[in-house]
Amino acid sequence: MRSRIPILIGIILLPYCAAAQSSSLRFPQRLEAGTAFSTPSSGSGSGTLYVVGPGGVLRREIQLGDSIAFGAGDFPNAGHYTAILAAASSTQSSQFDVVPSKPARVSFLAKPSRLPVNRSQGISGVGYIFDRFGNLTLDPQPVSFALSDGSGRTQTQTTSSHHGVAWVRMNSAAKAGPATFQASVGNVREKRVVQQVPGDPCSIRITAHASGNRVVLQTDPIRDCSGNAVPDGTIVSFTETYLGSQSTVDVPIKRDVARTELPSRNGAVISVASGIVMGNEIHWKGGL
Amino acid sequence: MKRGTLLALFIALATVAMVIAGMLWPDVTGSGVPNAQAKLMGSATSPQGAVNNLLQLIARRDWQSAYSSLANKSEFSESEFTRDLIGNYGSLRTYATLDGFDIHPLRASSEAAQIRARLRWASVVGTFDDSRDLRVVRDGDRWQVEWPLVKEARVPPQVIPVNYLRWDVIYRGAEDDWGAQDVEAPHVRIVAMHPIDRAGGVVIMGEILNEDVVPAFVTVKATLLDTHGAALASEDSFDKISHILLPKQVSPFRIDFPNLSLSQIDSVRMQPFSTLVPASADPVIGIESQTLHPVPDSSLTGQLVNQSGQIVNVAHVIGTFYDHSGQIIWVADEYPSRALLPDSPVPFQIPLPADVSSKVGSYRVIASTFSSSRFQ
DSSP: OTTHHHHHHHHHHHHHHHHTTTOOOOOOSEEETTOOEEEEOOSSSEEEEEEEETTEEEEEEEETTSEEEEOTTSOOSOEEEEEEEEESSOEEEEEEEEEOOSOOEEEEEEEOSEEESSOTTOEEEEEEEEOTTSOBOOSOOEEEEEEEOTTSOEEEEEEEOBTTEEEEEEOOOSSOEEEEEEEEETTEEEEEEEEEEOOSBSOOOEEEEEETTEEEEEEOOOBBTTSOBOOTTOEEEEEEEETTEEEEEEEEOBTTBOEEEEEOOTTOEEEEEETTEEEEEEEOOOOO | OHHHHHHHHHHHHHHHHHHHHHHHSOOOOEEEOOOTTOOOOSSOSSHHHHHHHHHHHHHTTOHHHHHHTBTTGGGSOHHHHHHHHHOSTTOGGGGOEEEEEEEEEEEEOSSEEEEEEEEEEEETTEEEEEEEEEEEEEETTEEEEEOOOOOOOOOOSOOOOOOOOEEOOOOOOTTSOTTSOOOOOOOEEEEEEEEEEETTEEEEEEEEEEOSSSOEEEEEEEEEEOTTSOEEEEEEOOSSBOSEEOTTOEEEEEEEEETOOGGGOSEEEEEEEEEEOOEEOOOOEEEEEEEEEOTTSOEEEEEEEEOSSSOBSEEEEEEEEEOTTSOEEEEEEEOOSSOBOBTOOEEEEEEOOHHHHTTOOEEEEEEEEEETTEEO
């Protein structure tokens, strides 16, 4: 409802605009949001000035002939404005544009926030450039994107914004860990953290030894194909098959290895897998 | 008129014959529905009556009277008897009620009888059966039941060191800039799906993999579409799935659509959903001695072994059954009624339809657990 008020006032003031085509009220044709300025008026007596813009309507009682001063906060919203000075003797009007001021903020969308290592073009960064009043800066601006991983290696790309938006795609690093993704326009910077996580295990190898009537199974440290340790908590499935019966256990990796115990059965076949990756098999000769 | 009279006469004679047959050769098996208002027979004058009385007392949770009526109460205490029936450590039995029972005499003499009692317990996750072979002995003019106590495992007081692994999550705050990304939902993938016609309905079965490095709460939604692409029905996986999946963990799922057939369906739209949730990597449950039994008792049996120090109050066992080509042909589950204590095996039995049992080439079993106030 609130946003309709300027439109309604604009409609009401349209006849005045039409009648005031020949009158002159000299506003700058183009000014930056947040700029203080003044403009002269002509005539005598008092009048009412209306300035209708995208964010609202400004109404001010003025003395004709005096200059009209506007503060820095009077026109914060970019867009097209119409000024109408209504007096008893005449009506004057002017039109002008308020454009965004210099970039003051970057809203930075970095996706995904977590992805596997070595993923080509896997990270996307989109920057929306705003001035200090939240106007989208439509003029092309050079935007720098930098992705720095834990080893200090940095990928950089600079691109120009189109209609206030700039975007890039980048590769995830080979080394797992948090990477800092930064977008900057001039001295305005915004940072996001992208977690680069290990991929699937490259191989899984288990060893076994007897412990009473149980067989203790343990994997070697599990790493992905780039050498990163597969995160703790990743499930490793052990399966023991023996004479048509089987025993299974899903074990989380702790401190790089998965460890468990199963019944010790002579001749049992023990296998291991994690997700879609299979490991080695053991033909157990010990046990009962 | 004449035919009607003959029919009436035949029905009357048949009824009289059946009444006489029932009196001469009574059905010695029986079933009971616990009734709080039912009067007990007092001193049981038959083995069946004694068992019936005992089970009615158990249904009323009148442990003291039930214990007092036993012939072998000197062999165990009342608390041991109660613990046998309702479990311990907040297990499924603790919150279950006896919903009904069947009794089947196995053999009888003038001094003793053997009766098989099948107790049906109702719990929040459905009913479960507890079958006991009861010996009933004569004591003068009355019969008393000898209760076959199943002693629940006890774990001696001890400290079990555990390398505890847990994920906690900090979500995006209300004050954050709209561009600030929230924590990413876990990446999950449906790795198998198989629809079948069964029992007058459609059953969608499959497997879902958490391919991320964080735990996920998962559900699967299936929508059946007709030839015009219109939705015929839509259902979520509910109980035949392990909702919490740790990294690289796979869960089966089964979604039932009653009163539909595959001939009505053109395609199925599958939608996996995942949410990042705090979770714990413990407890670890070993599923040992899994054995497939053919008909007539077609089922998969095994033992759950809690390899952690934490007591598991309720466990959920889900079995995925594959044919010889590796296709999923059935997903079934069971909730063992007893709590899982550290290193104390608890048996489970997943029933299998007879027609499925003969086709099973391989199977895979997973267990999810509930401990105190936390789902795992």
